[in-house]
Amino acid sequence: MVAGRSVRAGGSLLVSLRVQALVSLVLAVVLPAVVRYQDLVQDGLGNAASRNSIIAAVVGVVFGLFLLRRVTEFPGTRAYDLILPSYATSYGLVLAFLFASRFEYARIYMASSFGMAIVTSFIIGYWLDRYGVRRFYVVPAGNVETLLANEGVDWVIMRTPEVPAERFAPIVADLHHDHDGEWERTLAEAAVRGHPVYHTKLLGESLTGKSSIDHLSENSFGSLVPNLAYRKVKRVADVVGCIVAIPILIPVLLGIALIIRLDSAGPVLFLQERMGYRGQPFRMFKFRTMRPRPPIEDEEDARADAMTRTDDDRVTQVGRFLRRSRLDELPQVWNVLRGEMSWIGPRPEAVSLSQWYDGELPFYLYRHIVRPGITGWAQVNLGHVTSLEDVNDKLKYDFYYIKNLSAGLDILIVLRTVQTILSGFGSK
Template structure:
């Protein structure tokens, strides 16, 4: 069979503005070069003789470049909207630039930096309004193997290919079970598709990218083909955890004290809630939280202990003050103590209560792999799924946790950080 070449589609603005090169070029030209030129009335030669102007221009170029790259990288994760990261990314980049200048005690122009910040921010928002959305592409499924597993997850933008004929639209995405023994015609089609710039993906990759979860039939390796997350990033993350905790602890000391007094007055019982949980590398530790429930009665029996470890919807045990603390996540703040002890991180899978963890061990042979990274105060499951109130939801939570471990990096931590701020503001997933 002779393979038909894809029909060439017309040029489109959305595809043009989706190019990273175009975004960088427009960001630097319109967001930096143009306002600098206007600020100096077209006489940019002053940059060579004015140290403040030169430093400010260099910071603007570097910050804009870094912010554009960061927005692109952050928007690659499932469930994220690229436009929601534009302001945080540009603010963080310019703030880092200003911090460097202040630490170096170098001269700079606040007016010029403010102007380039505003222009580059508006430029990136304008690009965002015109670029092609990630979900605009149509999925073309190749029959064979386990491809039917993801049909219901791809929505309406789905077409089944009956023969090795390549699609012609610019947003085409070919999805196949690449572990299946396809015919020679289909193997040839995959090669030609790649040569024509059409994405060809294994079905599991597409499912993970759409859902932010991994299937838990077996362990999934990371991008390095290993089960061990990046050791270099793990060490850097531990340093960040310690520094950040030391910085915020004096700021939070007064609010923590006031919260403790309110809990004490609201209901009888201790201020803090301590529970044994399974943490980093499978070692048990006692997590520290503000108490949000009435003092529980002792529970015996494996089944009861598992269900008791899960907070139900509208749980009657939660106090009035406790409901507010849960909604705002203030009840988690005492875990700064666990972070300093090395038992937890700011970001990571939430540590499970011992009865629930032991139940998982019996159900899933490789469950202990979840402990390969430090548990966190907030995590990928918390910002995507919210509170878990049933055994079926717990299984879904585990899929989110394994996705985080598989993609363990600074980028996914930044996404979780930004999403956590939105979660706290909206009160999403609190019980």
């Protein structure tokens, strides 16, 4: 997290990652073996199946906890929503390795360990929610009023220029303000002692998951250009993901195409001009979810037609399910393979809408500095929006993603997308 939790009495031990790991290992690795599977305890590491199972469970627990902690560092996340996807990912990878390597292991024990890991994380999360609160010490000078408006945080106003007595207490200050000598020395001393010192603007972005678009501020690399090294890695990951996914998706795509054909007259695929990478239009593929309609020449009517309304009567019966489950987006794997899109990024808008937004919203064009995605940070936070006010809010999420482009944020978006698909959040 941007800063650790401070806690009320009774919750201090569970704040530590080491303590959480120890508790998880005891309850999710040792306890299932002791209570139910005596052979694993008796055989110890001498039996291949027992040894492999225990090692696999340890890896599953530790990696799952690491993944959960990593993705909940980002704002707009609730740990409860990400416990199941995090441990499903860690245990899934471990079991895939065991299966591919043909190592022997105890299936029931691994299932029990997986279940206990999830239960333990929910218990820890409940304990921290009940006893924990994020606490920041605030230097009362400069632009801090906007930051203090954020709820769910214990803001402690510093009255004198003295380093807080609380160990490693995080401090926040407007670092663009011209502080007097005593406050500057205090901030320097705090940093030397190991206290995190945050700038008000960056902390505000981290707490809300949005970046201000009042002006084109540089990202954390000191440039308007997002993380160049990661962009290259991300493109390689996109291609590899397509190569792995396409053979698996072919039967699914054919099945959905057949259902659409039987449900209503018209083409299976819907092709639309969308605004893409570096402001270049491209043809995006989707499964058709609406009844076919004739092309519209008038610009204003075309813009209105490009917006999907709530309970839109143009959506077919099958299309409603496809939109809710996001299965209508699957053909875009072809756009990803061609380099027009990425698996993760700002959602591409119809050209008519994009041109309208660009004329109405400052710096809207900047979102095209990265490849658009099948899913993205704005989608898992806001869903589908069309009004200028909502698009302006969505743009703040897009800017936050661009500014903080990283593998950790992409992993979080993947996990949040699974949650979104299951809940149908934001679909129209």
